[in-house]
Amino acid sequence: MATKLRQILFGNTVHVFSYNWKKAYFRFHDPSSELAFTLEVGKGGARSIQMAVQGSIIKYLLFTRKGKDCNLGNLCEISKKEQEQALAAALAGILWAAGAAQKATICLVTEDIYVASTPDYSVDNFTERLQLFEFLEKEAAEKFIYDHLLCFRGEGSHGVILFLYSLIFSRTFERLQMDLDVTTTQLLQPNAGGFLCRQAVLNMILTGRASPNVFNGCEEGKSQETLHGVLTRSDVGYLQWGKDASEDDRLSQVGSMLKTPKLPIWLCNINGNYSILFCTNRQLLSDWKMERLFDLYFYSGQPSQKKLVRLTIDTHSHHWERDQQEEKHGPRRRFSPVEMAIRTKWSEATINWNGTVPFF
Numbered sequence: 001m002a003t004k005l006r007q008i009l010f011g012n013t014v015h016v017f018s019y020n021w022k023k024a025y026f027r028f029h030d031p032s033s034e035l036a037f038t039l040e041v042g043k044g045g046a047r048s049i050q051m052a053v054q055g056s057i058i059k060y061l062l063f064t065r066k067g068k069d070c071n072l073g074n075l076c077e078i079s080k081k082e083q084e085q086a087l088a089a090a091l092a093g094i095l096w097a098a099g100a101a102q103k104a105t106i107c108l109v110t111e112d113i114y115v116a117s118t119p120d121y122s123v124d125n126f127t128e129r130l131q132l133f134e135f136l137e138k139e140a141a142e143k144f145i146y147d148h149l150l151c152f153r154g155e156g157s158h159g160v161i162l163f164l165y166s167l168i169f170s171r172t173f174e175r176l177q178m179d180l181d182v183t184t185t186q187l188l189q190p191n192a193g194g195f196l197c198r199q200a201v202l203n204m205i206l207t208g209r210a211s212p213n214v215f216n217g218c219e220e221g222k223s224q225e226t227l228h229g230v231l232t233r234s235d236v237g238y239l240q241w242g243k244d245a246s247e248d249d250r251l252s253q254v255g256s257m258l259k260t261p262k263l264p265i266w267l268c269n270i271n272g273n274y275s276i277l278f279c280t281n282r283q284l285l286s287d288w289k290m291e292r293l294f295d296l297y298f299y300s301g302q303p304s305q306k307k308l309v310r311l312t313i314d315t316h317s318h319h320w321e322r323d324q325q326e327e328k329h330g331p332r333r334r335f336s337p338v339e340m341a342i343r344t345k346w347s348e349a350t351i352n353w354n355g356t357v358p359f360f
Helices: 002-012 044-063 070-074 080-098 138-147 159-171 175-178 199-207 319-328 337-343
Strands: 103-109 130-135 188-191 195-198 217-219 226-228 237-241 265-270 271-276 293-299 309-314 349-353
Touching: 002 159, 002 175, 002 337, 044 070, 044 080, 044 159, 044 175, 044 195, 044 199, 044 265, 044 271, 080 103, 080 138, 080 199, 103 138, 103 159, 130 138, 130 309, 159 175, 175 195, 195 199, 199 237, 199 265, 237 337, 271 337, 309 337
Parallel strands: 237 265
Antiparallel strands: 103 130, 188 195, 217 226, 265 271, 271 293, 293 309, 309 349
């Protein structure tokens, strides 16, 4: 099992996780602060997982927990206990969906060593000590995670790697082989001495299925091979924009399944940096009248961001109003990458940063 885990992650059994991955865990900002509901995210490839989980934390706090109204005040005032409940609910919900709503598998590190080093397998001193716990009910999985939350949110816990292992075991190797296609044979890709998550990992967190692509359904590749995209709308969506991306490449365009999720929360990949956009109005995507003028909140995950950014989106402004706004910011004003990402969903939108200096 340890060998299969390495193979599906790295494509071989000799690679191990880099330092940034090993030190990554799920840690919130201070309770009762303006960013109390957000995770502090580190550097490197683990960051995309932390931000994808952040989307599910917001989903729980805003839309699925009982007895709380969907407003920003309730998000910013959460206590340490509410942070812990939100993290347990988010992780359990993701693992349960990956297990096709039948079973969740949770990996914890124990004292005992179950795997010896061989010429084909290099030890990393924690994967060899994994113990797996299986749950046939989502509530039981959530309670178990809550009771063992330090294994995911404690410093030195390898919390993000343990969650990724749990995600893979919940999905199962058999299902993963069916999810993936010829474009993606492993889940991580080497990058600058570390490893980045491929799209299949993010889609597994967002949709429960490790689809390697962002378009809807299946498409035919250049050599008539079948490429696997996203089959259903998920609760949390996905937007992407890159300054080097080609708009002609149909297969790299995000499909409506991810652009229009069930809830107004999006994981954003903007020039390779991951962030979150969300709206507190649950009806935003189910009533077209709500999409005329609305607020989105932006969390970049960057240490420099000390408070949430409120963006006002106007999808029905006239072109002369847009021209005026562009003139106001100078004739050659560059649009922020955040605005470009938003316009992949609302193409004609005018975006007001409400006094914040636009992020570039």
